Amino acid sequence: MNFAQVRPVVLTEDHTHSACDDCGARTISVCSAIEDRDLAQLSAIAVHRTLEKSRVFIEEGEAASDFFNITAGTVKLFKLLPDGRQQITGFAGPGHFLGLAVADTYAFSAETIEPVRLCRFSRPRLRALMHDFPALETRLLQTACNELATAQEQMLLLGRKTARERVASFLLSRADAAHPCGHPQTELRLPMTRGEIADYLGLTIETVSRVLSRFHADGQITRIATDRIRLTNRAWLENLAAGNLTGA
Amino acid sequence: MNFAQVRPVVLTEDHTHSACDDCGARTISVCSAIEDRDLAQLSAIAVHRTLEKSRVFIEEGEAASDFFNITAGTVKLFKLLPDGRQQITGFAGPGHFLGLAVADTYAFSAETIEPVRLCRFSRPRLRALMHDFPALETRLLQTACNELATAQEQMLLLGRKTARERVASFLLSRADAAHPCGHPQTELRLPMTRGEIADYLGLTIETVSRVLSRFHADGQITRIATDRIRLTNRAWLENLAAGNLTGA
DNA sequence: GGGCTGGGTTGATCGGTATCAATGCCTGAC
């Protein structure tokens, strides 16, 4: 079968149509800085890939040759200590841009925690593109600032919040992560294991499990499945997460 | 007295000479993106100020109207919980640029911990300057990436390191902060109190004090004064900070 | 001088979370 016969119009007559056109993450990602008519240039330097679960595609200390944009699925970003202690610095979902926090080598590792689709840009090429489209650089700076604010919030969590406050904060951020622009959600999915939640919150598996059990017993949440939770008392969780319920 | 008579040459004949020319922090700060001949434009929008100790000049949640560049002294950046718990997210010294991690409101507070000199830029004006000098925006993006990497390292510290590892990491970062480009230093100054060190490391005053006493007793450091320390066994501290001495 | 205050150190005890351990549940292999 001749592939050109199947989609002749798209491939031969509409040069602005590209894989980036169809990207569900485009409007929310850094790529939104690129106008529709210039999208072909972005698409030209992007390599689209699909990764199965548990694939490490960025390794801390390796030469930072590429940037990545997640278009589907979730990855964890983490750092390791020599004896195996792990700190997950963030979870990245669709629209998330990876590779910012780098000089010449990656400052963290990244691993898929479920099947993931992403597109890859080589550093020199993206740099050239930034030169042609200054709006892209502005957008990246915005992104970096947002990540910085998130990181500072996480430092507050890791340095000063109790286990219960950490888990409450996590559940709320997860609920909102799914629908960034919409109304507050009361139901959420946890694509990561308890161990990964623990490594993100600076706790142990057992403590995370116990806190969730306690929330459930107290009627603050409902466990639909191990990876599916409904927030039955969102206001209470918000108070706890903000540090207003030290006695509770 | 007529001011123009006091410094006539500077003000009337040498338009390129400005306060930014004399700034000791210029070569290491974001301002290094500006060429010497364009420095006057930078100086024109900068307001130089001197602040005494313990002055809060950025308050979390306030409208983010300005950026700051520290030229002398040290400030602490921090976030608070309603009950007074504090997490210091960083200490900023000469050359450090503040205000990156913002949307429309500041994401953190800033307070001087010793007398400080800084220069202030209004957001709209700096934005305009970025438009004229794209190199400035590139430099800011670099800065943001570095801060992001630092923040991730701090998350690893807060989430997974022991008290001794945290203090060792802190001492080493302090030793290098003073001479960013030079050889590894063995002597360092601590302009902050024990309480501020504790709030930075996610510990208490007592724990910080005890760990320092222990390091001293074990001969790993020498206390020259409460705010002055010599690292007598830097290699050992580096191993501890990196997580290689779990048994020690 | 005396008293006061803020910062630092050190000791005794407490408690929140880690650690160790057992069990249950689900899924995939065969």
Added chain:
DNA sequence: GTCAGGCATTGATACCGATCAACCCAGCCC
């Protein structure tokens, strides 16, 4: 079907760092 392995939950106990408390010291005011 059975078995094995990974993940989650729950209980018993241990321990690191927090808390409570006492004391020291230097600087400052009077």
